[in-house]
Amino acid sequence: MRFAERVFALQGESAFDVLSKVQRMERDGRDVVSFAIGEPDFDTPEHIKAAGIRAIEENHTHYTPSAGILPFREAIARYVERTRGIDVSPDEVVVTPGAKPILFCGILCCVNPGDEVLTPSPGFPTYESVIRYAGGVPVPLPFVEEKNFSFDTETFRRLVTPKTRMVLLNFPHNPTGGVASREDLEAVAAIAREKDLWVLSDEIYREMAYEGDVPSIASLPGMKERTIILDGFSKTYAMTGWRLGFAVLPRELAAHVTKLVTNSVSCTAAFVQMAGIAALEGPQDAVRSMVAEYRARRDLLCDALATFPGVVCQKPRGAFYAYANVTEACRRLGVSDSRAFQEKLLEEAGVAVLSRNCFGSRNVGEDQEYVRFCYATSRERIAEGLRRIREFLEK
Incomplete structure (x- = not known):
């Protein structure tokens, strides 16, 4: 074969x-x-399940726009504005069936064969896998015990080369539970602006923080324009089987990612998106x-x-x-x-x-x-x- x-x-x-x-x-x-x-x-919390069931009973069972239904993208925009302190328009939001498609779509849209991507090491193994699938070269960025499982900024600077195209971050971090300081993120942001790099920020565990807020690199000056925020509902709302994720990203990139969604999975289930609205805008107890x-x-x-x-x-x-x-x-x-x-x-x-x-x-x-x-x-x-x-x- x-x-x-x-x-x-x-x-x-x-x-x-x-x-x-x-x-x-x-x-x-x-x-x-x-x-x-x-x-x-x-x-999954009861009010979210009820919203999904109600949506099926109300026949929200048809195709939706590939980027997601507008009320859901508006709810996501409001949520990200509340939690990251950045202005977000619904046309900067793309909804996907689970968060992994954001990895595929974001990397496929931004990384050419031979481009280098700095990726957490240790890290979620799908990162390296998708980078290689796109023809990119994963460059391990050590997340070390001495830094409370963040990265050393001098090591980061040394790893950036003329071939670097993207930096992939994940905080809180899988597998260590580490969280970067604002100073660490500012070091990445400075290089990203100087070298014209993309940043893919995997924030799927953001709501699971024990020692204060988890800063998003997208909130730093000049970074929203070059950051893909990856987030979803699997961990925060115990919705792993629902398959519901989203990206917040620059408008032009959102259009390209939406085309990939159209050509791969068409759209995310309508009733699942309705449940997502209930998750974001319902009680958070x-x-x-x-x-x-x-x-x-x-x-x-x-x-x-x-x-x-x-x-x-x-x-x-x-x-x-x-x-x-x-x-x-x-x-x-x-x-x-x-x-x-x-x-x-x-x-x-x-x-x-x-x-x-x-x-x-x-x-x-x-x-x-x-x-x-x-x-x-x-x-x-x-x-x-x-x-x-x-x-x-x-x-």
Whole structure:
């Protein structure tokens, strides 16, 4: 069989390989505590579900404009104005079925073959995959423990070359929960303006912040005109299965992205967009409750991990992930790296985590071992997982 060469640039997600193994073990009768997959364990709030059901009953089941229905784009514009402090017009908003299409469309519209894109490392593996699919060259930007899992601005400046076309940022950060300071973002903004770079700012976890507001680079002077804000409803509103995302981006680029949407998926389901309006403009109590619960789970998990032999774990400032340094634990257990640690922990203790290799290529000189914990699971299961990990480490 013959395939186009570009398909081989795409990668899967190692997280789903771990999920498959967990499910196989559970079918065989094993009880597994999973900290692996990054999906809220809450249900979609009732008023959002009701709005979606009502929209179906009112026959909002037909094609919509590819960029999204106007009332929804207006609601998104108001939301982004409130949360980022920037003026947004509805024709600067494009709605997509999930947030991943924004990655594809934004990169396909802005990155030519051979162009370099600075991308978080460790980071969401789809970043590297899509950049390569578009013919671009991913350049890892280390997010380091010493900077509370942000990046070193001098390292950033050294990585920018005449071939750099885009900088991809993600705060709060998956997998570490790190948040950039305004000073870090100002350093990126200064270079972006000087070198005429695009910035794709993945802000999907923005509402899950524990230590104050999360600044958006689009709010800095001269940056809205060169920034693609990526956001969506999967995490904030526990709507992963609804597939609903959006971009805020310059008007001319929005027109090009809309053409890609037209030529790929046509549009996003009308009744889902109606539910999105209810999410943004209805009561936010459920969001606040979810974030408060995530904070309590974070504290439970990280406070315990900090006492475990061979483990160092900073408290994340956002998202629902903790990124634990297990370098010494690997040495004590006699395993080669975090992947071997992940496999041994799953097989022997029945606890699933994701190792460093699940989040892109290692940085040059990177010599520490990490695993990611997703604490989107109940406190009872977190406590049970912690009990098993302690026993595993102390045996």
